[in-house]
Amino acid sequence: MTQHRSTRAAVFSAGSWGTAVAKILADAGTDVILHARRREIADAINTQHHNPGYFPDVELPAALTATTDPAAALDGADFLVLSIPAQTLRANLAVWAPHIGPDTVIVSLMKGIEQGSHLRASQIITEVAHVSAHRVAVLSGPNLAREIMDGQPAAATVACPDEDAGHRFQRACHTGYFRPYTSTDVTGCELGGAVKNVIALAVGIASGMGLGHNAQAMLITRGLAETTRLAVAMGAHPATLAGLAGLGDLVATCSSPLSRNRTFGAHLGQGMSVEEATAATRQTTEGVKSAEAILDLARAHDVEMPITDVVSALLHEKVTLDEAAAALMQRPTKPER
Known part of the structure; x- marks a missing residue:
């Protein structure tokens, strides 16, 4: 009887969300190799089955391995x-890129x-x-990494123009606690994920x-x-x-103290400067980096x-907190739709 090769995924890199998705894939039965920049992180994952940099308290599946060699990670990868x-x-x-196979499907988690x-x-x-x-393909949804590492229920959208490729990745990451849906709307999923970070900054500022x-x-x-x-x-x-990549992701990111964008915004709302909030948050806050680019897209x-406009102005210290709140509340009234 012919034996079918198991699905193989290479996850770059070993940060909080990368580690969480690597765990999802491994729990779904996919062979996973995690690319880590630091040798000590890769060694800890391979020998102790923990990522000491992000989730030292969570045991990773034994089948999940790590390497610092991108070519080794990508060798034979389906995803x-x-x-x-x-x-x-x-x-x-x-x-x-030179190490990516001709049939490898590339899945973006970036927002x-x-x-x-x-x-x-x-x-890009x-x-x-x-x-x-x-x-x-794009994977996007209300997915706070800490909750997923704890095995709490979550769902997401896998968007890909090739429906077969989308369904294959859906199967590769479907577990008892993680439910992926499919879509072909890559643009909608990516913009939902990017803009919600800016809105979460605004909600954090208000808080x-x-x-x-x-x-x-x-x-x-x-x-x-x-x-x-x-x-x-x-x-x-x-x-x-x-859906999940729009409203779902927006609600989770704006509502949870686990959200780094909301947390960054809260620091600003408490009077910190952008530099002080960056130091306090300690992780990449995509909304801060993307706000001006999103506003440029809106103008184009x-x-x-208006919310993105005000957040961008605050980040560039063009307005004060009180001026930002007034700018939103004093806009001309109009029909809701």
Whole structure:
């Protein structure tokens, strides 16, 4: 009887979300190798089955291995799963691209817009790795890494123009606690994931200023409205923004103290400078890096995004906290839809 080779995934790299997705894949029966930059992290994963840099208290599946060698990680990989800061994607991928197999599907976990080019991660991947858009997928949804590492229930959207490739990755990451759905709307999923980080900054700022749940709910709701306006203007389906990669991700990121974007915003709302909030948060906060690029996209597509506009102004210290709140509340009234 012919034996079928098991599915193999290479996850780059061993940060919090990369480690969580590597665990999901391993728990789903996929062979997983995690690429770590630091030798001590790779060694700890291989010998102790823990990632001491992020989740020292969580035991990783024995089948999950790690390496610092990108070529070894990518050898025979059906999927390359990228979980690195959006602003470093281009430079890193240029180094890794020669090792990517001709049939490897590249899955982006990144939720940011590149500064300067204003490109989404999937667009950078096709450009730098010289692959068809049909070989690029996106995984996005309300997925706080800490909860997933604890095995708590979660769901996400796998978006890929090639439905077969999307279904294959769906099978590769389906576990008893992680439920993936499929879509072909890559643009909608990526914009939902990128813009929600900026809205979460706004909600965190409101919380840090001592504003109540009414104000935070207003920002979430109107934030979804401006996210949807931009996504639809760029070709996305509006239903995507009402799904896991839109509303779901927005609610989780804006509501949870585990969200680094909300936490960063709360630091700003309490009076910290951007530099002080960066030091206090200690991890990459995609909304801070992407806000201006998202605003540039909005201007290019003639889309009004008042919350993103105010957050960007705050990050660049063009307005004070009180001026930002006033700018949103004193806008002209209009119909909701």
